[in-house]
Amino acid sequence: KFKGIIFDLDGVITDTAEYHYIAWKHLAKKLDIEIDREFNETLKGISRSESLEKILINGDKEKKYTEKEKEELADSKNDYYLTLLEKLTPNDVMENIVETLKYLKENNIKVALASASKNAPLILDKLELRDYFEVIVDPSSVKQGKPAPDIFLEGARLIGLNPNDCIGVEDSEAGVIAINDSNMLSIGIGSEENLNHADVVIPSTKILKGTIENLM
Numbered sequence: 001k002f003k004g005i006i007f008d009l010d011g012v013i014t015d016t017a018e019y020h021y022i023a024w025k026h027l028a029k030k031l032d033i034e035i036d037r038e039f040n041e042t043l044k045g046i047s048r049s050e051s052l053e054k055i056l057i058n059g060d061k062e063k064k065y066t067e068k069e070k071e072e073l074a075d076s077k078n079d080y081y082l083t084l085l086e087k088l089t090p091n092d093v094m095e096n097i098v099e100t101l102k103y104l105k106e107n108n109i110k111v112a113l114a115s116a117s118k119n120a121p122l123i124l125d126k127l128e129l130r131d132y133f134e135v136i137v138d139p140s141s142v143k144q145g146k147p148a149p150d151i152f153l154e155g156a157r158l159i160g161l162n163p164n165d166c167i168g169v170e171d172s173e174a175g176v177i178a179i180n181d182s183n184m185l186s187i188g189i190g191s192e193e194n195l196n197h198a199d200v201v202i203p204s205t206k207i208l209k210g211t212i213e214n215l216m
């Protein structure tokens with residue numbers, strides 16, 4: 001029934017969502033800002049610069065940062081994040097993801113990546129998964145980030161499919177909204193509580209292949 005699957009990366013293919021959290025927490029601490037996991041849910045799927053803005057709102061309201069200072073803060077978060085990525089290997093691919101990608105390949109279902117991360121190509125290379133993806137959407141090529149549907153729509157366009165012939169897979173609330181608004185079927189990976197907008201919610205990737213097979 002479906003002809004294409006468009007995946008998010010961080011928190012779906014590998015647990016880099018956790019690394020992003022660690023890196024943001026590290027930066028926030030230096031700025032005397034406290035962030036917790038609940039707040040972190042609102043950062044998932046959101047670009048680096050927008051995430052920084054959200055974090056700064058939690059700090060000293062009097063403190064104003066120049067654009068240059070914000071750029072430096074975002075760079076320093078990314079430098080720290082990159083040190084965390086150094087230890088990433090194919091062993092860090094989430095459970096059942098390789099089986100899912102193999103199944104999709106065998107069934108000629110097109111696969112694209114729609115991640116807001118500028119580090120996505122590097123991460124797919126480190127995980128040795130690059131060849132499974134026909135397309136990696138460049139997040140800077142779309143007007144609006146998640147929760148806008150742009151990046152999913154661009155993914156569908158680049159693999160030559162109608163959005164309603166595609167399934168989107170996400171771990172973030174912003175991403176699920178983006179999938180829904182692009183008229184794809186949404187699979188949310190995580191808690192029902194955070195992802196209640198998704199058409200289908202599964203607690204982890206462990207049952208992703210079976211879930212997709214059942215939808216076909």
Ligand code: G6P
Nearest residue numbers: 020044045046048116117118119
């Ligand atoms: C994804 C993640 C976010 C991250 C964003 C930008 O959407 O869910 O947590 O901030 O990508 O990633 P980048 O690697 O470009 O900083």
Ligand code: MG
Nearest residue numbers: 008010011171
């Ligand atoms: Mg994600």
